[in-house]
Amino acid sequence: MWKKVNACRRLFQRTRNDEVLRENRKKKYLEAKRTYQAGIKQEKLNSWKKFCNVEASINPWSQVYKLAAGKTRANSIMTTLRKPDGSETTSIQDTMKVMLEYLFAEDREDEETLHHKNIRKYIEEPLNTRDDVAFSREEIKQTIDSFNQKKAPGIDGITGGIYQRTYNIFPRVITAIYNQCLKRGCFPKRWKTAKIVPTIKPGKEKSMDPSKYRPISLLNMTGKVLEKLLINRINHHLYRNELLNDRQFGFTPQKSTTDAAMDAKQFIEPVLEKRGLIIMASLDVKGAFDAAWWPGILNGLKDLKCPRNLYNLSKGYFSNRTAVMNSNSITIDRRDTLGSPQGSCSGPGYWNALYNSMLTLELTSHSIAIAFADDLLILTRGETAVEAENYMNLEMRKIQEWAQNNKLMFNENKSKFMLISRRKGKEKGYRNLR
Numbered sequence: 001m002w003k004k005v006n007a008c009r010r011l012f013q014r015t016r017n018d019e020v021l022r023e024n025r026k027k028k029y030l031e032a033k034r035t036y037q038a039g040i041k042q043e044k045l046n047s048w049k050k051f052c053n054v055e056a057s058i059n060p061w062s063q064v065y066k067l068a069a070g071k072t073r074a075n076s077i078m079t080t081l082r083k084p085d086g087s088e089t090t091s092i093q094d095t096m097k098v099m100l101e102y103l104f105a106e107d108r109e110d111e112e113t114l115h116h117k118n119i120r121k122y123i124e125e126p127l128n129t130r131d132d133v134a135f136s137r138e139e140i141k142q143t144i145d146s147f148n149q150k151k152a153p154g155i156d157g158i159t160g161g162i163y164q165r166t167y168n169i170f171p172r173v174i175t176a177i178y179n180q181c182l183k184r185g186c187f188p189k190r191w192k193t194a195k196i197v198p199t200i201k202p203g204k205e206k207s208m209d210p211s212k213y214r215p216i217s218l219l220n221m222t223g224k225v226l227e228k229l230l231i232n233r234i235n236h237h238l239y240r241n242e243l244l245n246d247r248q249f250g251f252t253p254q255k256s257t258t259d260a261a262m263d264a265k266q267f268i269e270p271v272l273e274k275r276g277l278i279i280m281a282s283l284d285v286k287g288a289f290d291a292a293w294w295p296g297i298l299n300g301l302k303d304l305k306c307p308r309n310l311y312n313l314s315k316g317y318f319s320n321r322t323a324v325m326n327s328n329s330i331t332i333d334r335r336d337t338l339g340s341p342q343g344s345c346s347g348p349g350y351w352n353a354l355y356n357s358m359l360t361l362e363l364t365s366h367s368i369a370i371a372f373a374d375d376l377l378i379l380t381r382g383e384t385a386v387e388a389e390n391y392m393n394l395e396m397r398k399i400q401e402w403a404q405n406n407k408l409m410f411n412e413n414k415s416k417f418m419l420i421s422r423r424k425g426k427e428k429g430y431r432n433l434r
Contacts, residue, residue: 099325115405129308131307135175137171140167143228144160147163158220193333194322198215245359279389281379284414289342297318
C-alpha cells in the first residue's frame, strides 16, 4: 500500500500539461493515501488486541498492566558510583568492581569470635542421620517442567524449554547425574557461577550509592534443577516432621501475612482488655538473603536433623560460588561467600533454616516473636510502660546476641517501636529502649 501511494504521488506530480488528467491522478493519489492511513490505524488496533489477549492469558499483571499503570522500567545503564573513601569511579570497569564489592560482601574469618570458630568446627563433624532416597525420574521431570521456559538463561545459554527437550531424550543419563551429585555430596562448580544483571531500584535512578542496584542472578539451568530438587527434599523433611517454629509465616505452605496479623492480635487483645500495655518492635534484617552466613545455615540444618546426603550436598552448594558481571568486552568476577543469589530457588528454604534458631530463643513469658520471612515482630506486655520497656530490653539483648552469632545486622532506619495502649494521657518513661 505504501508503494502504491508513492507511485500515485509521482504520477500526479509529473502530470503538468493535462489539467483533467492531473486532477484525476490527484484524486487517485489522495484516495490511496486515505486507504493507506486507514490500513495503518486498523493494523495498529489489531496488533494491540492480539498483544493484550496473548499477555492476559499468560499473566494479567505482565506488560499490559505495567504499561497502563506506568510501571515500565528503562534498561539499567551503569553510571558513576561513589567509592567507600568518597571518591568516584572513572571507568566502567571501576564501576563494576565497586558494585560487586558492595553487593557481594566477603565473609572475613580473621574477624570471627570463638563462637563463630566453634560453629565452623561443628558443621565439619560427620552427621549421623540417615540418607534420603535417590531422586526419581518423575521427580526430576516435574522439577524441570516447573521452570518458566521464557526465563533468561545463565552463562550456558540453556533455557527451560531446551532442557525439557533434552531430558525427554536422555532421561536416564540426567537422572544418573543428579543422583551421583546427591550420593557424593557434590554440587558441580560450573553450576555455581551466577551471571549478575544489576537493576536499579525504583526512585534511586540518580543516586551514586552502589546500594541503588539490585543484583539479579542468572543461574545455569542444570544447577537450578539440582538446587530445586535439593531444597524441595529439605523442606519436605522439615514440614513432615514439624521441625520449624510455627511462628514463621513466610515461605511456609498455607500461611500468609493475615495469619501473622491474627497471631499478633490474639496476643494484644487480652492485654488491652485488662488495661495493660504492649510494646511492639518491628525489626528488619539488613541485607537478609544477601548477608545470610553459610555456616549458620548449615548449623541450622544440622540442628534440624537434616538427612546426611542432603546436608552434604548443601555443603557442596555453599562452596566455590562465583559472581560474574559482563559489560561490552569487560568481564569481572568475584568470589561469593555469603547469602543466596537473588532469583535462586533455595534462598527462602535456607533462610527459614537459619532464622528458626532465632524464633526458638527462650523469651520471657511477657513476650512473643512473630516472623514473616526476614521481617520480625516482637510483642512485649507489661502493667506499666517501664515494666514493658525492661522486658523489651531483655528480649532485644537476646536477639542482638543471636544476630552477632550469625553475622547479621538489623537495619536501624527500618526498625520501629510502637506503644499500644487504651489508657488516656502520655505514658512516662517510653524513651528508654536500647
